[in-house]
Amino acid sequence: MNSIPSFNSYIERSIIKNWHLDALTDYKGATLQYHDVARKIEKLHILFENSDVKKGDKIAVCGRNSSQWAVAFLAIITYGAIVVPIQNEFKPEQIHNIVNHSESKLLFVGDVVATQITPDEMPTLEGIIYLPDNSLVISRSEKLTYAREHLNAMFGHKYPKYFRPEHVKYHVDDPEELAMINYTSGTTGFSKGVMLPYRALWGNLDYLMDTVSPKIGKNCNILSTLPMAHMYGLMTEFIYNMAMGNHIFFLTRLPSPTLISEALAEIKPDIIFAVPLVVDKIVRKEVFPHIQTNRARLLMNMPVINKRIKEKVREFVLRKFGERPYEVVVGGAPLNKEIENFFISIGFPIAMGYGTTETAPLITFAHQDNYVAGSCGVAVKHMEVKVLSDDPENVAGELVCRGINVMKGYYKNQEATDAVIDEDGWFHTGDLATMDSDGHFFVRGRSKNMLLGPNGQNIYPEEIEDKLNSMAMVNESIVLQKDDKLVALVHPEMEESQDLGFSDEDLANIMEQNRKELNMQMPSFAQISRIQLHDTEFEKTAKKSIKRYLYQDVI
Template sequence: MEQEQGFIDYIEQSIIKNWDRNALTDYKGVTLQYKDVARKIAKFHIVLESAGIQPGDKIAVCGRNSAHWAVAFLATVTYGAVIVPILHEFKADNIHNIVNHSEAKLLFVGDRAWENLNEEAMPLLMGIVLLTDFTPVVCRNEQLMEAFEHRNVLYGARFPKNFRPEHISYRKEESPEELAVINYTSGTTGYSKGVMLPYRSLESNVAYCHEMLPVRPGDHIVSMLPLGHVFGMVYDFLYGFSAGAHLYFLTRMPSPKIIAQSFSEIKPRVISCVPLIVEKIIKKDILPRIDNKIGKLLLRMPIVNDRIKADMRKKAMEAFGNNFDEIIIGGAPFNADVERFLKQISFPYTIAYGMTECGPIICSSRWETLKPASCGKAATRMEVKIASPDPQNVAGEIICKGANLMLGYYKNAEATSQIIDINGWLHTGDLATMDAEGYVTVRGRSKNMLLTASGQNIYPEEIESKLNNMPYVSESLILLQKDKLVALIYPDFDDAFAHGLEQSDVEKIMEDNRNELNLQLPAYSQITKVKIHFEEFEKTAKKSIKRFMYQEAKG
């Protein structure tokens, strides 16, 4: 597909070309064909028009992944309104704040999210509509109520001889710089900023997916990343829909069991996911099937036997449906040992590095050319530099510019000027090196980097990656407390108790893990103490741990 066409052209042409194909399916639920989506969009437009909604007005959508979520999104952008996707995992006060800050006129909301919301806290809304069946539950505008009640009659009057492909002619973006999406970040710093993504960014990101991935009309894609986050929104939904694929929505981040079941049925062509999902499946499903006794230890052993490699690869491919071209992993750092294991067995995965502010892609490469531990090269239409005197050897901040870049933060010029400099370079806050061929290797977040009294820079993610592969460690955080490195560990209690261990045994094993880990670490990054955390760490939508919540952890 060519970059010259606008983003709305992608949507319009896909609907027309794939009219009779299946488009959107709620897993184990309803299926909409492309023509059904087109008809729902047409009814939507009649309602928006009748209610006096103008192009450029904001419409918010908040709910779990579903066919109707996708319809609400498509109907909004093809009308020329600005879509405000909100993560359903956000707390109610944050959702209220986003709706008010964005000045949304309408809110489409899932029934579960709606239970926790208070319409009085969102006084600017004209109406609130349930995503389940597009029923208005709050209506503060007579024309809106009337339009919803009579939408089928109005639709029948406008299209008396049935709705056909030739009726489709959506409003096109007037300029590539026109605002399309305001996506509020789920950042690990505790507050949300509204990232303004223009049509230029959506178009460039979707075009990049078409350049890199082989999805054809009728292929299957599983959407399990939250659509309210730009990674899932672009890689699964917008790319899949524009390619004529059949999208299946899983309503929540699935367990390895649900993945195995759904993927074996659906057989997706490409898979986008966060590292946590792949790591869980490899550690909990693949490794025990290969050798139940040594399990995780396989991650640190070289595999020399070709037959064993082939067997491991076969099992790993089957776990994800055995029909995919590649798995795109993004949103958080990938465990180094798991990655090394996958490289050894020639498993087709790649890393996509990006951020909401780039809608999302900054760097990526095809799996065949990806270098170990790297996140690939600068994406097409993006320029990437490392702010370091010696980018190959000394980590510096990743800075970038190009077609994917946001317009800025909505109603927050100060925050925009802090991240985009006067020359148009976006400062990511991530530290990395770049080799002579342009492959970028992320070392960690600059704000996570720990600086010891002796002046040593320590990247906690690198230590955590090793620790997370040790016996009975589910997840961990490395903290600097009183100039000493401390490991805060959430053990895999289920696994430990299943093996007949007690809490005191787990504590002893964690101490053994600390001693073994220190043998692998230089003197300046030795772990002095282990603290046990008794519940899973709180995470963002991308499954990154909210580090700021644990800096003062006692224990």
């Protein structure tokens, strides 16, 4: 591990090198340059130091994506404290539990979270800091209160002749040192604290710098839409781009497809990281209505002009994603087959990554030049990946991996750690996959989601849902099992249904037609017995995975 450099040295070098360049912008708001970020980090370091925060203490951050969230994260990790990012969508009780379980000393909160939490439910906290202006929501420490009241004076006393690049000196971390505890959303309803050492952050950063940077260059624009408290967004949209000296724009609001489309057109990012749900919504609402006309289909199927038409379509789709992204990276879940096939047919620059919180997050990746339909890529640098199957090309087995990206374990939960990391260091993902002869992996579904057919056949509900989600009036779906029969719970396209004046009976008839068409594509043991409508959107995790465990009793 001695060959692994300090992770914080990358942040330090980037800030010094890009001192007068734009760093962080709140969309439709203020911009911080790298020297502004450095100054704010230093002020928080002074606050920590004078409040008796020691290296290795835990500090939690909970709020919407923003430049202030980013500064707090950087200040904590470059000080040598352990950062505990908390998803701001979590319920107050979950936030209280995470703060208490992690033994956090301080908590940074955004404007919405500040009004929802109850400080008395977190008795060991010494202070709660308001992210927008770093004021104290509550202080149980005289030293913290004094340091905050006199922070500007302390900063001026330490740097009487301005704060300059040579003053930027950050904590020199050890590879095995704990950098972060990231609590999973836990689709089984139980959240675990993933202990990520600095080596795991460096392993991901090194891979991205090695494979992405040569393709997109420097001083790029990046739009941050993924939740920063989730490892996918934190690593790809924030940490990597901060280390590269790029300009990061934060939406600061709930990232609806309409808002994302507007921001993409204005910011024109050089690379996009997204979850399939967002890509799907943009394509279905902004692209398909324009190209799925009878005339467009006719032209695309005429060999003489097919190539020219597809080039035009590709340019049109690129404009919907900001005109100039080198590629659109999809992660967090598989891309819908209809959307994927469309992208491939027009030569759209699509890339795919796969990972987990426990690997900070990358396990496999495929850029556009190595993209294989249906695959989540090949093993990334620093990682070994394999499928536990005697015939991995044809028979799915559990995908396991080991390498420097893998966590140290779950905080204060050795039993859960031992259940996923075996004695040889292999991390068991819980995902079922196959692998082709070229090393491309194909995730079939979660092992805990897999259903058994009447004769013991393996049924992967995600594969059925993928087909169903492309059918008429289907917004999203879950396939569940009841009394040995498969039932599809469907949330329909409510807005479109209302616009077309469909009655409940009309929707039921459309779903029955969908069921018949779907069953024609499925083997006999994976046939859907009925489709049940669900009025509201399904509750989801931060990476937009449906919380299946909430719906088993609905059917």
